[in-house]
Amino acid sequence: MKAFKFLMFGLFLIIPSIVWGQEGAPTPTLNKGDTAWMIVASTFVFFMIPGLALFYGGLVRSKNVLSTMMHSFVAIIVLTLQWTIIGYSLAFSGDNPYIGDLQLLMLNGIDTNTLEGSIPKFVHFLFQGMFALITPALISGAFAERVKLSGYVAFIALWATFVYDPVAHWVWGSGGWLLTMGALDFAGGTVVHLISGIAGLAAVLVIGKRKGELSVITKPNNLTYVLLGIGLLWFGWFGFNGGSGLASDGLAARAFAVTLIAPSAAGISWLIVEYFHTKKATALGVASGILAGLVVITPASGYVGPFGAIIMGFIVSPICYGAIVLKGKLGYDDSLDAFGVHGVGGGVGAILTGIFALQLAEGVSRGQQIYVQLVSVVATALYSFVFSYILAFVIEKTIGFRIDEEKEIAGLDREIHGENGYDI
Numbered sequence: 001m002k003a004f005k006f007l008m009f010g011l012f013l014i015i016p017s018i019v020w021g022q023e024g025a026p027t028p029t030l031n032k033g034d035t036a037w038m039i040v041a042s043t044f045v046f047f048m049i050p051g052l053a054l055f056y057g058g059l060v061r062s063k064n065v066l067s068t069m070m071h072s073f074v075a076i077i078v079l080t081l082q083w084t085i086i087g088y089s090l091a092f093s094g095d096n097p098y099i100g101d102l103q104l105l106m107l108n109g110i111d112t113n114t115l116e117g118s119i120p121k122f123v124h125f126l127f128q129g130m131f132a133l134i135t136p137a138l139i140s141g142a143f144a145e146r147v148k149l150s151g152y153v154a155f156i157a158l159w160a161t162f163v164y165d166p167v168a169h170w171v172w173g174s175g176g177w178l179l180t181m182g183a184l185d186f187a188g189g190t191v192v193h194l195i196s197g198i199a200g201l202a203a204v205l206v207i208g209k210r211k212g213e214l215s216v217i218t219k220p221n222n223l224t225y226v227l228l229g230i231g232l233l234w235f236g237w238f239g240f241n242g243g244s245g246l247a248s249d250g251l252a253a254r255a256f257a258v259t260l261i262a263p264s265a266a267g268i269s270w271l272i273v274e275y276f277h278t279k280k281a282t283a284l285g286v287a288s289g290i291l292a293g294l295v296v297i298t299p300a301s302g303y304v305g306p307f308g309a310i311i312m313g314f315i316v317s318p319i320c321y322g323a324i325v326l327k328g329k330l331g332y333d334d335s336l337d338a339f340g341v342h343g344v345g346g347g348v349g350a351i352l353t354g355i356f357a358l359q360l361a362e363g364v365s366r367g368q369q370i371y372v373q374l375v376s377v378v379a380t381a382l383y384s385f386v387f388s389y390i391l392a393f394v395i396e397k398t399i400g401f402r403i404d405e406e407k408e409i410a411g412l413d414r415e416i417h418g419e420n421g422y423d424i
Contacts, residue, residue, distance in 0.1 A: 028115040028117060028118065029115075029118065030115060030118060030119070030120070031118035031119070031247070031248075033248045034117075034118045034119050034246065034247045034248050035118070035119045035120060035123055036248070037243065037247070037248035037252065038119050038123045038124075038126075038127055038243055038246060038248075039123060039126070040239065041127060041239035041240075041242060041243025042123070042126045042127045042129075042130055042239070042243070043239070044235070044236045044237075044238060044239020044240065044242075044243070045127070045130035045131065045134065045236055045239050045240050045243070046130050046133070046236075047232060047235065047236045047239075048130075048134055048232065048233050048235075048236030048237065048240065049072050049073070049075070049076055049133060049134050049137060050072070050073075050232065051228075051229050051230070051231070051232025051233040051235070051236060052072050052134065052137055052138070052229065052233060053068075053069040053071075053072035053073060053137075053229070054069070054225045054226070054228050054229030054232065055225070055226055055229025055230055055232075055233060055287070055291075056068050056069065056071070056072065056140065056141050056144060056229070056336055057069040057222070057225055057229070057421070058220055058221065058222040058223060058224070058225025058226035058228075058229060059141075059144075059220045059221075059226060059284075059335075059336050060144050060145050060220070060221060060335070060336070061145065061216075061217065061219070061221055061411075062221040062222075062421060062422055063410070063411025063412070063413055063414070063421075064144065064145045064411055064412045064413060064421075065221055065222070065225075065413065065421035065422070066412075066413040066417055066419055066420065066421035067145075067149075067412035067413050067416055067417060068140070068144050068145065068412075069421075070149075070417065071137060071140035071144070071152060072137045072140070074149070074152070074153065074156075075133055075134070075136050075137035075140070075156055076133050076137075078153055078156060078157055079129075079132055079133045079136060079156065079157075079160055080129065080133065082132075082157055082160050082161065083125075083129045083132045083133070083160075084106065084107060084129075085105070085106055086102070086105060086161065086165075087129075087132055087160055087161065087164075087165050088104055088107065088125050088128065088129065088132075089101065089102050089103065089104035089105050090102075090161070090165035090166065090169065091128070091132075091164075091165045091166075091168040091169050091172070091173055092104065092124075092128065092168075092169070092172070092173055092174075093173075094173075094174070094175070095174045095175030096169075096175060097170075097175055097176060097177035097180065098166060098169070098170065098176075098177060099165075099166050099169055100165070100169050100173055107122075107125065110122060110125070116246070117246055117247075118246075118247065119246060124246070127243055127246075128168075128172075130240075131168075131188055131191070131192055131240075132160060132164060132165075132168075134192070135160075135164055135188075135191075135192045135195070135196050136156035136159060136160055136164070136196070137156075138192070138193070138196040138197070138200075138338055138342055139155075139156070139159070139196045139197075139199045139200045139203065139338060140152065140156075140200075140338075141200065141334075141335060141336035141337070141338035142197075142199075142200025142201065142203060142204050142334045142335060142336070142338035142339060143200065143203050143204050143207055143335060144335040144336055145210050145217070145335055145408070145412065146207065146210050146211075146335075146402055146403060146408050146412075147207065147401055147402060147403060148399075148400055148401060148402070148403045148416070149416050150399055150400075151395050151396070151399060151400055151401035151402070152401075154395050154399060155203070155391055155392060155395055155401065158391050158395075159199060159387075159388060159391055162387050162391070163195060163199065163383065163384050163387050163388060164191075164195065166383075167190070167191055167195055167380050167383065167384070168191050170379075170380070171183060171185050171190060171191050171376070171380075172185075172191065178372075178375075178376050178379070178380075181372050181375065181376075182360075182361030182362070182363070182364050182368075182369065182372050183361070183372050183373065183375070183376040184299065184300075184303055184353050184354065184357055184360075184361060184369070184372075184373065185299045185350060185353070185376065186241070186244050186245075186255065186298070186299055186300065186301050186302030186303060186353075187240055187241045187244035187255075187298045187299065187301050187302070188240075188244075188298050188299065188346075189295070189296075189298045189299025189300070189346045189347075189349040189350040189353065190299065190346060190347075190350050190376050190377060190380040190381075191380070192298065192342075192346070193295045193298060193342040193343070193345060193346030193349070194342070194343055194346035194347050194350065194377065194380055194381055194384070195346075195380050195381070195383075195384035196338065196342055196343070196346075196384075197338050197339040197340075197341070197342035197343020197344065197345075197346060198339065198343050198380075198381045198384040198385045198388065199384050199385075199388035200334060200338035200339050200342075200343070201332070201334065201338075201339040201343060201385070202384070202385045202386075202388035202389040202392060203388060203389075203392040203401075204332055204333055204334055204335075205332060205389065206389060206392040206393050206396055206401070207392065207396060207401050207402040208333070208402070209332075209333035210333055210335065210408070211405060211408055211409055212409075214328075217335075220284065223283050223284060226283065226284060226287050227283055227287055229287075230287040230290050230291060233291065233294065234263060234290060234294060237259055237263075237294050237298075238256050238259050238260075240259075240298070241255045241256070241258075241259045241297065241298060241301035241302075242255045242256040242259065242301075244301070244302060245302055251302055254302075254305070255301040255302050257306065257309075258297055258300070258301050258304060258305070258306065258308075258309035259294070259297060259301055261297075261306055261309040261310060261313070262293045262294070262296060262297035262309040262310070262312055262313040263289075263290045263291075263292075263293030263294045263297070263313065264290075264293070264313065265293060265309070265310045265311075265312075265313025265314050266289045266290065266292050266293025266294075266296065266313035266314070266316055266317045267286050267289040267290045267293060267313075267317075268289070268313075268314075269289060269313060269314045269315075269316075269317035269318065270285050270286065270288055270289025270290075270292065270317040270320075270321060271285055271286055271289060273317060273318050273321050274321065277321075277325075288320070288321075288324075288337070288341065289317045291341055291345075292316045292317050292320040292341050292345045293312075293313040293316060293317070295316070295341060295342055295345035295346055295349060296312050296313065296315075296316035296345050296346075296348055296349035296352065297309055297312060297313070297349065298346070298349060299346070299349045299350045299353045300312060300349055300352065300353040300356060300357065303353055303356075303357040303358060303359060304353070304356045304357060304358060305358055307356075308352075308356030308357075308358070311352075311356065312349065312352050312356060315348070315352065316345050316348050316349070316352075319344060319345075319348055320337075320340055320341050320344050320345050320348075323337075323339070323340040323341075323344045324337050324340040324341075327339075327340060343381075347377045347381065350373050350376060350377050351370070351373050351374060351377060353373060354366075354369040354370035354371075354372070354373035354374075355370060357369065403415070403416070
């Protein structure tokens with residue numbers, strides 16, 4: 001009898017360690033459903049980059065359509081290498097509050113059996129990498145039609161290393177200081193949209209305005225490209241937001257749903273504001289409203305319900321519309337309104353997340369959550385502006401960022417690429 005009791009006592013001690021592991025936490029196991037969904041979500045996000053190329057390409061003048069679209073595709077090849085070599089490690093290794101370490105340099109130590117939660121580490125690298133690819137491409141809309149390709153490549157490679165990767169670690173990395181504070185950013189309101197829009201603003205303040213009359217340089221060459229581009233962006237955004245929980249579950253489903261709802265509300269809101277302002281309801285307006293709605297719901301997509309999504313969509317469009325109108329009065333040339341939509345919309349979305357979130361960060365009140373969201377907006381915006389301005393200034397003074405005036409007037413397609421977007 002004593003032996004039996006001794007045996008049962010031993011099992012009582014051993015079984016928990018078998019089930020939960022030595023540290024008292026569940027042993028990570030591969031979930032095929034989560035893995036399959038995250039691979040699909042990654043391809044959705046990748047598909048956004050050609051969508052962005054079409055969206056931006058349709059907005060510029062015909063002599064610059066090819067060079068503008070090339071900015072998105074160049075971002076893919078440059079940032080894939082940067083993310084593989086150093087970016088992923090800086091964003092998602094170690095537990096330093098401000099920056100990752102180099103233990104995942106060149107994906108060191110990751111094999112087919114290495115897991116991130118319930119998915120392979122390679123899939124996590126892939127999904128997060130798509131965010132790292134598209135974010136610098138978003139910046140290109142701010143200084144479209146007037147930059148050298150070499151300057152652009154240098155800027156996005158350095159910007160990803162010194163701005164995107166650290167901010168991603170602050171918000172999503174283990175031990176990141178904003179994550180520890182309780183900042184809510186489900187899919188990149190601050191990490192992707194705010195800091196890219198702010199970077200674009202900083203860069204255009206360095207390189208100056210485009211040459212030409214305002215009525216000419218702001219006339220889109222192909223609004224059908226713009227509508228097709230926003231459609232592809234919206235399609236990809238379902239993976240952008242729906243995949244950010246890293247699982248195939250109810251949270252992903254709700255994020256998927258609000259990614260449909262908020263842009264619809266924002267599109268209607270934009271058309272209403274535009275009609276009262278200009279007595280027109282334009283294709284460019286509805287595309288801009290949809291984009292603003294997609295941006296504003298990004299940080300909130302894992303935290304808000306349908307009601308919050310509708311209200312956020314209706315709120316963001318007048319604010320972004322006003323920011324775009326205001327740029328003419330302030331005199332800076334944000335070519336495709338990267339700051340006006342992504343910068344402003346991302347900041348608004350981050351703040352409204354604190355207001356409409358159904359579940360707050362652990363241990364904070366509603367007021368505290370809103371305060372933390374404000375801190376995250378100010379900190380990431382200020383950091384991005386300062387470093388982006390420095391990078392743009394140094395590149396302009398060394399290898400040159402802005403293209404020569406005569407080449408700008410002739411058109412970047414012919415002068416940089418020796419090709420034409422339209423063979424007419």
